[in-house]
Amino acid sequence: MKVSEIIDQLGLKVISGEKGLDRGISGAYVSDLLSDVMGNAREGQIWITLQVHQNVMAIASLKDLAAVILVKDLQANENTIHHSDEEQIPILSTSLSTYEITGKLYALLNKQ
Amino acid sequence: MELNFSIEGGDFTQAGQASSRVKKVLKQLGVDVKCIKSIVIALYEAEVNVVAHAHRGHILIQIEKDRITTTIEDEGPGIPDINLAMQEGFSTASKKVREMGFGAGMGLPNMKKNTDDLQISSVIGKSTIVKMVNYF
Ligand SMILES: Nc1ncnc2c1ncn2[C@@H]1O[C@H](COP(=O)(O)OP(=O)(O)OP(=O)(O)O)[C@@H](O)[C@H]1O
Ligand SMILES: [Mg+2]
Numbered sequence: 446m447k448v449s450e451i452i453d454q455l456g457l458k459v460i461s462g463e464k465g466l467d468r469g470i471s472g473a474y475v476s477d478l479l480s481d482v483m484g485n486a487r488e489g490q491i492w493i494t495l496q497v498h499q500n501v502m503a504i505a506s507l508k509d510l511a512a513v514i515l516v517k518d519l520q521a522n523e524n525t526i527h528h529s530d531e532e533q534i535p536i537l538s539t540s541l542s543t544y545e546i547t548g549k550l551y552a553l554l555n556k557q
Numbered sequence: 558m559e560l561n562f563s564i565e566g567g568d569f570t571q572a573g574q575a576s577s578r579v580k581k582v583l584k585q586l587g588v589d590v591k592c593i594k595s596i597v598i599a600l601y602e603a604e605v606n607v608v609a610h611a612h613r614g615h616i617l618i619q620i621e622k623d624r625i626t627t628t629i630e631d632e633g634p635g636i637p638d639i640n641l642a643m644q645e646g647f648s649t650a651s652k653k654v655r656e657m658g659f660g661a662g663m664g665l666p667n668m669k670k671n672t673d674d675l676q677i678s679s680v681i682g683k684s685t686i687v688k689m690v691n692y693f
Binding site for chain 2: 500
């Protein structure tokens with residue numbers, strides 16, 4: 446499944462990194478601890494988090510993640526958005542909590 | 558081939574720049590993808606540790622035919638008990654650093670897991686030197 450395909454189905458907002466919307470999704474990783482993501486997330490995964498600063502995109506890019514979903518309508522910092530556009534890795538946003546969006550994404554990715 | 562980078566303590570906007578550059582260079586050299594992933598994890602953690610815990614630092618990357626050697630030398634508080642610092646979950650990170658999602662005490666364990674040889678030496682109150690070797 447591509448990043449663009451989950452947007453409608455999960456009601457996500459695209460904040461930035463539109464050029465990366467056709468990246469393929471290999472799964473997802475949920476964590477707010479950056480070293481945990483650095484050590485354990487895998488290429489092509491969607492990262493669900495409440496962290497909004499620039500280091501999120503540094504990690505997303507170093508790990509070749511497919512996209513980042515920010516929960517609870519949290520706003521990404523200006524330089525996070527800039528970095529997302531530059532690296533062409535989308536930042537998506539949801540009003541849902543981590544629990545709710547993770548459950549929905551899990552169901553969607555496992556339906557295929 | 559040699560690459561040099563300097564790091565300012567406290568400047569989180571810079572964290573990851575060396576890792577990002579090294580990733581690109583190793584890709585161009587055609588190094589095994591799995592090997593690049595490991596090096597990038599270890600180098601990023603080392604970079605962040607200087608930013609989070611020290612005043613300033615310098616990174617020297619030496620790429621040879623069969624290996625990459627990374628030396629990160631910083632001026633800072635040093636590490637009083639290296640064995641303790643290596644334990645997963647141990648962290649002295651400030652509240653501000655923790656709020657950013659750093660400070661889980663997973664950086665040094667990540668470096669250990671992702672390098673073939675990791676050596677740390679430190680002078681308390683003065684400096685820390687981290688040397689990592691990965692074979693391609
Ligand atoms: N360059 C350094 N200078 C001084 N102290 C350091 C340095 N690197 C690590 N330490 C010490 O070792 C501890 C453990 O480091 P480690 O990278 O494992 O975790 P952390 O940086 O606290 O959190 P995380 O890496 O999960 O964000 C640090 O909290 C700090 O006390
Ligand atoms: Mg660390």
